[in-house]
Amino acid sequence: MSDTLLLVVFATHAPFFALRWVRTREPRFAATTVTFALLVATYGVKIAAPDLRIGELPVFHALRVAAWAAATVSLGMLLRHWVLRKRRSHA
Secondary structure (H helix, E strand, O other): OOHHHHHHHHHHHHHHHHHHHHHHOOHHHHHHHHHHHHHHHHHHHHHHOOOOEEOOEEHHHHHHHHHHHHHHHHHHHHHHHHHHHHHHHHO
């Protein structure tokens, strides 16, 4: 998949999750919003300034690692939400 297409996909998802976060104030949507924002930044930098570096590390690699971390938190929060919802429905 091309970097430009990924940038467009992530950029279109970010505002929807941001809006969900603003409306619900649920932390899981905040984590997802941060994940998409970092992915937008990752591919934006990769396309616009691929040679930008922090020491020897390309900036887009650092952003991608941060996006992976945010995605891990986001998925953990989603899993917790599902488990708690399932417990409530069986109580």
